[in-house]
Amino acid sequence: MRQIVDSESHTTSQTVLPLHGWQSAYELGYAAALWRLPRQNDKHLILNFGADIPAAKMVLEDLPSGFAISPFLNLEDDRALFMEADVYFRFNEKDELIAESNHTTAETERLKEAWERHGKNVTLFSQNEPVSFDLLQTSSHERHLQSVKDAIAAIEAGKIQKVVLSRNKQVALPSSFSVTGIFERLCEKYPNAFVSLVYLPHLNQLWLGATPEILVSVDKQGIFRTVALAGTQSAFDASGQPIPPKQAPWTQKEIEEQALVSRYIISCFKKIRVREYLEEGPKTAVAGNLMHLRSDYAVDTKAINFPELGTVMLGLLHPTSAVCGMPKLPALQFIQQNEGYDREFYSGYLGPVNIDHETHLFVNLRCMKISNGVATLYGGGGITEDSIPEKEWQETELKCRTLLSVLEES
Numbered sequence: 001m002r003q004i005v006d007s008e009s010h011t012t013s014q015t016v017l018p019l020h021g022w023q024s025a026y027e028l029g030y031a032a033a034l035w036r037l038p039r040q041n042d043k044h045l046i047l048n049f050g051a052d053i054p055a056a057k058m059v060l061e062d063l064p065s066g067f068a069i070s071p072f073l074n075l076e077d078d079r080a081l082f083m084e085a086d087v088y089f090r091f092n093e094k095d096e097l098i099a100e101s102n103h104t105t106a107e108t109e110r111l112k113e114a115w116e117r118h119g120k121n122v123t124l125f126s127q128n129e130p131v132s133f134d135l136l137q138t139s140s141h142e143r144h145l146q147s148v149k150d151a152i153a154a155i156e157a158g159k160i161q162k163v164v165l166s167r168n169k170q171v172a173l174p175s176s177f178s179v180t181g182i183f184e185r186l187c188e189k190y191p192n193a194f195v196s197l198v199y200l201p202h203l204n205q206l207w208l209g210a211t212p213e214i215l216v217s218v219d220k221q222g223i224f225r226t227v228a229l230a231g232t233q234s235a236f237d238a239s240g241q242p243i244p245p246k247q248a249p250w251t252q253k254e255i256e257e258q259a260l261v262s263r264y265i266i267s268c269f270k271k272i273r274v275r276e277y278l279e280e281g282p283k284t285a286v287a288g289n290l291m292h293l294r295s296d297y298a299v300d301t302k303a304i305n306f307p308e309l310g311t312v313m314l315g316l317l318h319p320t321s322a323v324c325g326m327p328k329l330p331a332l333q334f335i336q337q338n339e340g341y342d343r344e345f346y347s348g349y350l351g352p353v354n355i356d357h358e359t360h361l362f363v364n365l366r367c368m369k370i371s372n373g374v375a376t377l378y379g380g381g382g383i384t385e386d387s388i389p390e391k392e393w394q395e396t397e398l399k400c401r402t403l404l405s406v407l408e409e410s
């Protein structure tokens, strides 16, 4: 197994900016992932020079350093696309290169040449004019309301307890649009989110997002973490003032909805007989323009001698009832019969694996797909028997706005 641990350290400032590196990889057609972890300043970039991105079994202990991205509907045999890190770069908050994997190949040489050319081209991601976006397509309001009503009927009939229904909308991107500029703005605007930009050349897709939801993380000390995140309301009151999180009013519906996600996580621990988990919450967590209820779970995998806990929990958790429903299979069936579109990587998971001995996988929410000059935005919400269809529609609008508002400000 090849693992990257800050292999070569730089102390001097370099002219190579992370976004230029990403742009160079994009132009050369290399798969790339750029990300920034929540509440951290460093940005990480990995590239893969292969012709295709293979689907790998997510056995975290056996994987080399890389970046995983899984669709909502897992690939066969619980696999995810896995971009092995052929090269890795890490940058500090001043965008100085502070670590780099140190093997040189023809591809890395080509990359660096392109990168240096970009270093002289500062206009690459400047964009000062406000941009407007033409709405190309949006899921029908009527259809969404009908699906929510059908979901409530299925819940009342006892077929499911909760189901998460989502929708998308597409906007045309102007030719001046700069994806790397948006990445920067997402980092500034959403410090608590996992911000990522992933290029999948074989699918001709870019995925850009700022998600608040950890699915599975295991740090250097062997601490496993996951969260139960659900229940949504605007982080601003009617006059546009931020609501203090401690005063956020939650209804029975949201409390119950989040409790279902918590119970599901605890049932997974029980299934594998892990009793030594710490639970904190639920507390109100701000995620950009929204607030959610969140409970945090942590397990010391070293103390309980369970190094593969991350792998086992990943297999059990995805897709959680925060993005799918309860019970899982009937909820999934309901989604497939009613949503009327393919979620692809939205509500799947993504993140770095075994980079500097840490793995951080997040649920792919508050994200968009960019393909052929069109951005597709996604938003979903948990339906319970107390749902009000029009409110559920508004919730999906608010979730799409997390990214749309940043596009519009650009």
Ligand SMILES: C=C(O[C@@H]1C=C(C(=O)O)C=C[C@H]1O)C(=O)O
Binding pocket: 164, 166, 213, 229, 230, 231, 232, 292, 322, 323, 365, 366, 378, 379, 380, 381, 382, 383, 399
């Ligand atoms: C499905 C989404 O979000 C999930 C659903 C939530 C809810 O139902 O309230 C809240 C947070 C996320 O777990 C989304 O952002 O699209």
